[in-house]
Amino acid sequence: MQTPAALRPCPVPTAPAPRLHRARQWLCLVFLSFWVTGCASLPSTVDRPVSTALANPMETRLGRLVQARADKAGTHNDSGFALVGNAELAFTSRMTLIKAAQKTLDIQYYAIFADDTTERMFDALRDAAGRGVRIRILLDDFNTSGKNAQVLKLAFEKNFELRLFNPLPGGRGSMMLRILSNLKDVARMQRRMHNKIFVADNAVAITGGRNLGETYFGQSEGTNFVDIDVLAAGRIARDLSRSFDQYWNNPLAYPVQSLMTAKEIELLKPKLAAASPEAPSGTPQPMAVAASPTLAKTLTAAPNEATALPDSTDLSLLTWTWAPSVLLVDQPSKIAADADDVAEAQETAVDGLLQLMSQAKTDLLIVSPYFVPGELMMGQFAELRRRGVRVRLLTNSLASNDAPAAHVGYARYREALLAMGIELYEMRAEQEGTVRSFRWGAGSTGGSTSGSRASLHAKVVVMDSRLLVVGSMNLDLRSKLQNSEVAIIIRNRTLSQEATRMIEPALTSGAYRVERVNGQLVWRAPQGSGLKDSTSEPDASLTLRLLLKLIGPFAPDEML
Template sequence: MLRLTLAIVVAAISMSCSTYRAASPRPPSFAIGHPEETSLGRAFSEQIGPSPELSGFHLLVSGQEAFLARAALAESSERTLDLQYYIVAEDASATLLLYRALRAAQRGVRVRLLIDDIYAVGRDFDLAALAAHPNVQVRVFNPFTYRGPLGISRMFELLGDSARLNRRMHNKLWIADNAVAVIGGRNLGDAYFNVGTDNDFADLDVLAAGPVVMEMSRSFDEYWNSESAIPIAAFLDTPPGAAQLELALSRMAAHAERFHATEYARTLRASGIGPLVRAGRFPLVPAPATVYDTHVPALADVGTAKQGRPVAMAIRRLVENAQHETILISPYFIPSARGVDLLCGLVKRGVHVRVLTNSLASTDVPVAHAGYTRYRPRLIACGVGLHEMRPRVGQSGKYRPGLSSGASLHVKAVVVDGKSVLIGSMNLDPRSRQSNTEIGILIESTVLGTQLATLFEEASAPEQAFRVELTELGNKNAALVWVGREDGKLVRYGSEPLASVWRRMIAGLLGTLAPEELL
């Protein structure tokens, strides 16, 4: 009876949903040459200098400066704008940034938008309306076959083709004229730019200018021209035309006008960051750097683990070579038994190892926290310092720079020996290591290392995060205790602090059921 029911449901879904045309034309395109000849390239090169070994960098800590950097690069672009994202939300900030990109297209700039399909459900027509502009191209990475409005169709397809569909493009890139780029952990959406939701993320990007940007463009081109990137026109029998594009532009313009009068917009204008970026005077730290990304598989083997220059290998090599100190920051921290051995081995040879991740109360993915708890006692017992960010309460929409500026931590960063900094899209969990595609940048800079270490110290302070300890030093079987500071006094919790009983139950249940490789 169950088989019959499933067969009927699947048949009904198949008849009610359209499929895409896999053989749709996919003409290749590539980043422009000679980015140093663009206005952005010329302006920022004056700060970096002529050395081909050096690029320039600026940490984008607050959501406001991260939003402004992207907007200013769109406004300053002359030839190309390449955007690659896991999530492009349907909210104020994402709409405004896409509107900036469309305005650039109206000036003659070629715009390429590559978005992962997991959060693009039901948006084929709207995305295709943007692509109705002759200078705008939109492609969807590793799409689901059935495009109907029923979410259940995707659920059944995911169950039947999990090896392929669990392989998601988690990369985040915003590249202007192959000369200046933003890379890091932020998707496009209000929660990532601290617009004022109750679910804001504390996140981190880095603005990069100079030769290293061409490495990012190489990565973008590989994804864009892969057979996993399907043009948006393939999902519609009749793509939108000029009328739908004009309607989309008019709605975006009205949205931008309303946004202009908000308190958030006034804060942005007062910062003065936009003019600095547009003029190439946004302060940069010169340093050598290398981009690491995940090999783009063909659709035929998209479920395999075949990778090239993966971020996970770069992080492991970086941490293995630590001599004095290792700082790991990740919203979802599931190190695996091998990772625990590595970190405990570092401690044994005198390396100071510290980790900042979410608490159960602050995480947006409780099941991932459950995966982390399996390794927590052993890490603490061997001497790894574990800090769990406490949720921000009652501060929605307020400007607060720092790695604890949001209700939930979303930063992905590693600092080794105060001089090697890796920032990107990769979480320190099995999904990022084995399933997702990722990108990161390794920067050799004591200046940036010191900046990020200072941000870590602020975010891990007892007012901002709980330090997790064992009641019996070195005994992994002893009870855990969470130490923080409230109203100037140290407090100790004997169970997951500030987390509801319901959240604890859900995390415990899902943690026992979910395979670790999917967390």
């Protein structure tokens, strides 16, 4: 049989010029990916058993504990909340819920990264499964290639079920190959399940901006994300579970077994170059975690020797606030093949947030790592400013942004936002040798090592000091039009003021204030940083600044 042209080796001259050789290699890779694309497809018949959240949380200790705390509080509100702005607490609270669960754990994420931090979490999940807890994991498919494909092996373990949402056909050997092999369907590849939900026994949940991985728990030696979650108990946890069930039982959710075998996943396991160093002796002991520190302390706390994250925390020591709340969540149909038509027919979670923001009377404090407002949102901000509403925005600087293309979209609106009177703050990137090493939370034992950098990842809105929104969405057109998102709106002054106390110090000591002076942009250095004001994107390389100028005029907002 004749070999398909796409699989034949490219002819190589005896002594090719290095650049020409590399170019030919890339062409071969592109042709191969397109040939593979023509063969790859998703299974047409899938066994997808319907399952739902635990019907009666009061059958569990967690359910009874939540009810007891509500009774003790003497409140008519049916949901309790505690903010999580500390990387250590973000990890230990999830570990505590895993260890406390008796019946079910429902876990929904955009990304779960295979590393030492998540392996500790997987070990705890295996222990829970061993004592009979049913574990359902729903994961967006985009990041399940290369090393991260090893997460999928959980699907083949007892009491685990793992489904992939909106999977991409083709191999999982590398992210680059996956993207190349799906270029024929870029629109579908762009639509992702971005929800982040973690629910134990349908009684206590965690939601917010974090995915699962070392960079979200302050353990990376490179970039660590500054983020905010919220612990939620009672009726709102059951609302989150109902949302999970909608996605879990949707036709776009494919059991891993319908896409891969355990052997195929094992073959993708990366080869270790050398044996891993031995782990330090001794087991970290559970410890109580106090209230979350401010984001400013998160950014500027002095470095200490990094130690392992504790295994759990005493959630009863947290201050729980009982308050009215509403769940904002997109329908799974937003990600469907005809999503463009669906988007016109249904309101999205971002639409709901924008409607809420339009009712602001005095002030808005917005934290959005990727901020690309678009013309409609700009009109809304103009109306808010016309009514005298103070609007403050904290977003990433070009240097701290892990997705520079998103900064391109923000930068094209920056001067217009300043002209409206919106206060802009851009988070500084930690630079070794210029500012102190990044630590995730003052006094935390879960900090990162010297020289690591910080990138903003929290998605929070505080309105009129009485309404708080914590969720997975950014204020950009990708979250509005392409991703599915989830958020909780909480009406409570105490929680709103707590969130403000966490965020406001970061505006002065952890971020540059952007102003327009004599016709040009000026970045005012953070107080006490020892840095100087700048008239260009601070801390950003020349390459990044050139990227901003080159693609800025051409890239459409909805793709950034």
